[in-house]
Ligand SMILES: CC(=O)SCCNC(=O)CCNC(=O)[C@H](O)C(C)(C)COP(=O)(O)OP(=O)(O)OC[C@H]1O[C@@H](n2cnc3c(N)ncnc32)[C@H](O)[C@@H]1OP(=O)(O)O
């Protein structure tokens with residue numbers, strides 16, 4: 065398009081925006097008038113009950129005499145407290161992500177034999193279809209790895225001999241294949257992104273037989289393939305912590321909504337990837353890093369609470385940062401006093417910061433965690449109990465491991481793929497499940513059609 069035509073098109077779009085604004089305002093008071101559950105949340109902030117699941121449970125409050133009472137957060141996978149699960153495999157010195165994937169998909173902890181057969185199955189399904197990287201990743205690069213991941217998941221449909229077969233064996237095969245392949249897709253999409261957008265050399269590593277998901281990931285994204293056992297075990301822990309979060313989180317629910325229509329696995333999972341990319345959901349881990357670079361640039365004395373408080377206030381008033389009005393890494397739909405994953409990650413972040421000489425930065429994160437509730441109260445009058453969520457410290461851990469920022473949200477997707485697949489299969493196989501179809505209160509008044517020359 066010529067520059068002049070671009071200007072005309074821009075002017076027309078601006079006039080369309082004015083037209084849109086004139087006819088499309090919805091008064092927020094309607095939510096109360098019509099008792100509409102904004103964000104599918106009840107008036108007390110609890111989520112509307114939209115389904116039944118055996119996969120994961122997220123506890124952040126209890127209800128007493130009709131009141132929501134805050135409590136320390138708990139995350140439960142298939143009835144097992146995640147903290148107990150982690151202690152279990154870590155104390156025995158093994159990787160836990162594959163075991164967690166088996167637990168979440170199947171509903172029971174694997175025996176030694178089942179675990180090694182499952183690891184082998186993942187390994188056998190890891191390689192991408194012939195020419196997939198060349199045709200689907202290299203030829204249409206994206207500056208955003210999550211965008212490339214969503215498109216690649218969708219593209220896998222055309223490489224699958226039975227993409228629409230809804231039988232359990234086929235659904236499980238697709239789930240295992242996706243869990244195994246997504247780390248490879250992410251590694252290749254990242255390499256291609258660096259090559260095309262950052263003018264870096266291109267290297268594409270093949271996954272190695274016998275390595276865990278965490279080891280293979282580090283092996284693939286590093287040009288020299290090198291990693292330490294300590295790094296791989298820490299990444300494995302991060303993957304376990306991000307693997308699942310109940311049926312109501314935005315991406316799992318998106319996956320369940322699509323699955324309830326009877327659509328194929330790739331469509332449902334691509335939608336979940338798209339949801340996770342959002343900055344209020346998994347994309348927050350990348351936003352946390354951007355936010356801290358703004359804080360670090362603009363707050364001169366990181367130890368001065370008044371200065372930090374003032375900057376957080378400016379963030380909330382949309383006067384600083386990305387002007388979204390959000391303090392990323394803080395707040396959660398369910399957790400109140402604490403997010404158990406943030407508690408664990410904070411512990412590791414502190415240990416790593418001490419060894420890397422980054423304690424000042426760690427303490428700044430702690431100040432943001434400590435000061436956000438009072439700033440939310442003073443700026444927005446919001447007195448809900450808010451805590452750090454999983455995204456506050458995960459990025460700092462990844463940063464100290466030398467993992468590039470573009471991979472933070474994709475790593476979340478690598479882990480959450482397990483939860484999405486488990487929720488999809490549950491949605492498809494629950495007897496009595498119906499298409500998910502909530503209602504929207506229509507508020508536009510009726511009017512008559514006006515012929516074109518009379519408008
Ligand atoms: C993996 C994950 O998805 S974890 C979450 C990652 N997201 C973030 O870190 C982004 C920052 N946090 C947030 O935006 C929110 O806390 C969410 C999206 C996580 C949860 O949102 P909600 O369930 O609506 O939170 P809640 O009911 O506590 O919100 C009450 C109000 O406080 C605001 N609020 C809550 N947390 C924050 C925050 N961190 N920064 C600014 N405002 C906040 C909400 O926007 C809402 O305001 P509104 O009434 O004007 O709409």
Ligand SMILES: O=C([O-])CC(=O)C(=O)O
Pocket residue numbers: 122308309312313314345397398453454
């Ligand atoms: O549960 C939610 O709303 C968000 C989520 O997925 C998580 O915290 O991991």
